[in-house]
Amino acid sequence: MPRFQLKRETIAGYAALAPVIPVVTVDDPDRAVALARTLVEAGLPVVEITLRTSSALRCIEAVAREVPEAVLAAGTVIRPKQIEEAADAGARFLVSPGTSPRMAEALAEAALPAMPACATVSEALHLFELGFDLLKFFPAGSSGGAAWLRAVAAPVPEVRFCPTGGLDGTSAPDYLACPNVACVGGSWMIPKDALASGDWARIGTLAREAAALRR
Ligand SMILES: O=C[C@H](O)COP(=O)(O)O
Numbered sequence: 001m002p003r004f005q006l007k008r009e010t011i012a013g014y015a016a017l018a019p020v021i022p023v024v025t026v027d028d029p030d031r032a033v034a035l036a037r038t039l040v041e042a043g044l045p046v047v048e049i050t051l052r053t054s055s056a057l058r059c060i061e062a063v064a065r066e067v068p069e070a071v072l073a074a075g076t077v078i079r080p081k082q083i084e085e086a087a088d089a090g091a092r093f094l095v096s097p098g099t100s101p102r103m104a105e106a107l108a109e110a111a112l113p114a115m116p117a118c119a120t121v122s123e124a125l126h127l128f129e130l131g132f133d134l135l136k137f138f139p140a141g142s143s144g145g146a147a148w149l150r151a152v153a154a155p156v157p158e159v160r161f162c163p164t165g166g167l168d169g170t171s172a173p174d175y176l177a178c179p180n181v182a183c184v185g186g187s188w189m190i191p192k193d194a195l196a197s198g199d200w201a202r203i204g205t206l207a208r209e210a211a212a213l214r215r
């Protein structure tokens, strides 16, 4: 019996698995595997690995192979060719930090589901017109925060968001309380020094606290 049951293979189904999507930037496949195991065991099964290091695709491949319980996203997808690379590596969905018109169309046609990012109402509406109704809101902390989300809930009622960027364990509950927030993203449970030293116990504690957040 799998520990996490997907409602359906969609972004909304992935977002429903846990209140927080950890955003991981890592350059060593073995470290990525150990980290992903720690996050999944702590109750955070959806893990985004950003394509920001030269070995990010190898990290995704290793986690997809060694930690099949992880629902893996490729993050920082900003070029159309990365869609196929991420899919080949084993990513289950795609995340962007912002979405150019060309990238939005490429993501709308992609074989994998995607959670493209917006930072304004106009960007959100453009992505909604293309069929995306769950968007990353990035960088949330410096683009209006939870107040922005509450302000757009009435005029843009069909769109839900995953605010990411600048959140921590203290601010996350306020975001999760917004009516249009499906889940939040962030890296606060993976302090750089803990990742560098392989302090999985500390990361596990922070990840369990994140997994226990209510929405
Ligand atoms: O680039 C940042 C990631 O999206 C997560 O943001 P964060 O490190 O502020 O949590």
Ligand SMILES: CC(=O)C(=O)O
Residues within 6 Å of the ligand: 023, 050, 075, 076, 077, 095, 096, 097, 138, 164, 165
């Ligand atoms: C910002 C983020 O999480 C990304 O680069 O996709």
